[in-house]
Amino acid sequence: MGKIIAGILAPHPPHLVYAENPPQNEPKAECGWETLRWAYENCREKILEQKPDVFLVHSPHWQTVVGHHVLGLEQFSGLSVDPIFPHLFRYKYDLKVDVDLSLAIAEEGKNIGLTMKVMSNPKFRIDYGSITSCHLMNPAWDIPIVCISSNNSPYYFSNEVGQQEMFKLGEATRKAIEKSGKRCVLLASNSLSHRHFTTESEIPEDMSYEHIYHHGQYLWDMQMLDLMKQGKSQQLLDVLPEFMDMTVAEVKAGALAWMLSALGMPEYPAKIHGYGTVIGTGNAVVEWNAERAAQV
C-alpha cells in the first residue's frame, strides 16, 4: 500500500533559491537567508534518505477559481520568472510529473464531491511557488512531482468553509496515495506570518535589513510553531483562521490544512528545521515525519 512518508511546511521565498546560486537560476547572489537554506538542507537530506517516489506540492501561486487543478502531462519545461521578484528569480525548469497519481487524486476528489480539473496544456507555465519549494527539497529534480492548484473560492465564504474544503482535498489525496502503492512526501508551500516590508535594500541579500516585520507577527509565528512542536494538529487548525486574519497568512490558500488532513491530523511532534524572515515575513521549514513517528 502506498503511504505518505512525510509532510513538510515548505515555504517558497524565491530569495532562498537566489541565495543558493543553482545553475538553473540566472541572477547571482553572494549569500543570504542561511538559517532557512540550512534548514532546507537538513530537511532534504533526511527526506531523500527515505527514498520517496513522488513529491506533492500545493502552492498558493497557482491560483484557480473553478476547482482544484492538477498537472496532467508528464513533462514541463520552461522559464519561470517571479512576478514580484523578477530580479531574483528567473529559473529554467525541466520537471517530470507523476500523471497517474495526479489523475487518481482528481478522481478521488470528484468521488467526494469536489470540482477537480486536469491541466493538460503543454505550454502551461509552472508557478514559481511550486518550483521554489520543489527545488529546495530536491534540487536534482530526479523525483517526479504532483502539483495541486490553490482554489481560494471556498474562502470567499469564510476561512472555516475554506478549511473544510481543504480537509476533503487532503482526504482525496491520501486515498489516491494509498491506492498508488507509492511513497510520497507532501509539500505545503507556505510562509507563516505574511506582513512584509514594501521597500527592499540596495543589495537584496544584505542581511542587516532582515528581521520580522512586527513583534506581534513573531508572537503569532511562535504560537503556531509551538503547536506544531507539540503535535497539536487540531488546535493548530482551530487557530488557523484567526492566524490568517492577523498575519494575512498565505496559508489561506489552504496548503497547511490540506497537508494536515492528508497526514490524518498527526499527534506526534513536528520537527522544526529552522525559522527565519524574508523581507519581514515569517518562514519555517517544518517536518511531520509519519514514517519515522510510526517506527518510534
Add this chain to the structure above:
Amino acid sequence: MKNSVIEKAYIVSGLPHIYLAPERSPGWNSLNQSYQKIRQEIETINPDLILYFSTQWLSVLGYMFQGNPQPQWHHVDANWHELGDLPYAFKVDTVFPEIYSQEVSELGHNTRVVNYEGFPIDTGTIVAQMFLNPDNKFKAAMVSCNMYSEKEENLRLGQAAARALERYGKKAVAVVVSNLSNRFEIKEIDPGKDQISSNKDDEWNRKILEMLEEGDLEDVSQCAREFSRQANADMGFRGIWWLNGLCGESNHFSGDVYDYQPVWGTGAALIGLQPTVPIRARSRVECANQEEASQAEMVQSLATREGSTWAAPEKAIPNHTMDSESPSVSGPSVQGQKIDSAQAPEPVGAYPHARREGEWLFLSGVGPRKRNSKVIPGVELDDQGEILSYDVVTQTKSVIENVKTILESAGSSLEKVVDVQVFLTNMKADFPAFNAVYAETFAAIGATRTTVEVNRLPTPIAVEFKVIAKL
C-alpha cells in the same frame, strides 16, 4: 483633443473567454464584437501610446512598469488554460515607463521598471491588447496594480500618470482592464446560460454603468468602496480610482457603454469616457490641496445625506475645489513651504504643522489632540482643567495617527520618518507602555529616536513627538 493628457479612457474586461471562446456564449460573443468598436475608435484617434492599468497585474512592493521593448511569450492562463493559448508579441514604449516610475517614486513608493525575458504579462492586459492593438500599431505602456493600495494611493498613482504623460507630450489613450462585479461561478457552468451571479451584483453593475454613461467618473470613484463591498468589484474597483486620478477627478466626460454581459458569473463591460474638457496634469502640491478640499466636501455631503440608503453620492455633489476655508500648502515655491493639514489638530501657537525644506519635512511638535475637539484622547480632566487620569497608550497612538496625517498631507508617509524626538512628562511611569506602542509602528521603520522627560507640555498631555521625515 488639444492640451489633454489623454484623448479618451476605456474600461474593459480582460477575461480570456471573450477572446478565445466567443462561440460558446452569446454574451461572450457580444463582447467580442463590441470590442471591435473600441478598436476602431482607437485607430481613428491614432494615439502614440496606450497606457494600461490591469487589475490582473498585481504587485505588492510598490509598483512595476513594463520596460521590455518587445515582450513575447506563449501565455496560458492559470485557471482558464482549457480555453486555449494566448501567444503574444507586443511593442512597448520604453521611455514613458522611466518617466512614470520616476513620478511614482517621488510619491515615496518602491518602483521597478521590468525588462526581463519571460516576465509574465497578465491575461487581462494580453486580452485587451489582442483586441485593441492587434497589429502593434500603437506602443503600449503597462503599470501594475498594488494589492494593498487604498483609494488615495491609487488616485495619486493616476495623478502621477497624468504628470508623466504631460512631460512625455505624446498622444495617449488610457485603458483600465477591470471587471465590474467579480463573483465567479465556482463550479462548471453551461456558458450558453451564463448569467451575473446574483441580482444584487447585476443591479449594482447597472447603477455604476448608468453613472459612467453620464460621464460621472468622480462620482463612481466616490462610491467604489461601497460598490466593492456590495458586489465584490474587481480588486476593490481600484482601477477606477487610478483612472479618476489620471483624469483630473471630475465628471466632465461623455460616456459610452458599448456592452455589458456576464462572463462566468462576473460583470464584464466595455465602457468609454470621452473628456469634454481637456485633462491637464496637476502638480503634487495642487493634488494635495484638492485632496483636502474634497475630503472636507465629503464630510459635508455625508452629513447632508444621512439616512439615505443608496450609498453612492448624488450626482449633484459639487466637484470644484474649495478655496478660502480649507487650509492648504501656502506659497507656490518648493523651498521653505509651510504645510498645514486639514485633519491634524489646530496648532496652539503661531506655527505650521510642518515645513518643507528641499526634500526634508520638519514637523512641529505633535500631541494627541484631535481636530475640532476639546476632548483629548487618553486624558480625563476635571472642571478646572486639571488632569484626573490619563492613558499614555491611547495618547501615544493618537500622536502617531496625527503624525501620519500631517506627513500624508505633505505627500510623505510614516515609512519615511528619519528622526523622532519624544517628550514624556513622566518617564518612569510611562516609558514602558509608550515604548511598546511606539514599536508597533516604528520598529519596522527604523527611525532614530531620542526620548526625554520634560516637566510640562503646553496642553494637559503626557507625550509629544517632534518628527523629521523625507518627502
